[in-house]
Amino acid sequence: xxxxxxxxxxxxxxxxxxxxxxxxxxxxxxxxxxxxxxxxxxxxxxxxxxxxxxxxxxxxxxxx
Numbered sequence: 001x002x003x004x005x006x007x008x009x010x011x012x013x014x015x016x017x018x019x020x021x022x023x024x025x026x027x028x029x030x031x032x033x034x035x036x037x038x039x040x041x042x043x044x045x046x047x048x049x050x051x052x053x054x055x056x057x058x059x060x061x062x063x064x
Contacts, residue, residue: 010056010059011060014052014056017049018049018053021045021048022045022049024041025041025042028042029042
């Protein structure tokens, strides 16, 4: 796969994942669970999104 295609597809996939996980975290925290009930999930979501962004950078952006 060419560098440009890999860069664009990786960005789209990572953006969709981060948007979905962020929305899910907001929904849990603002819903029935409340802030403190959704806080553990929020922490896990931030860590997972950070790992996804790092993997995108490592696989698609950084030139080896």
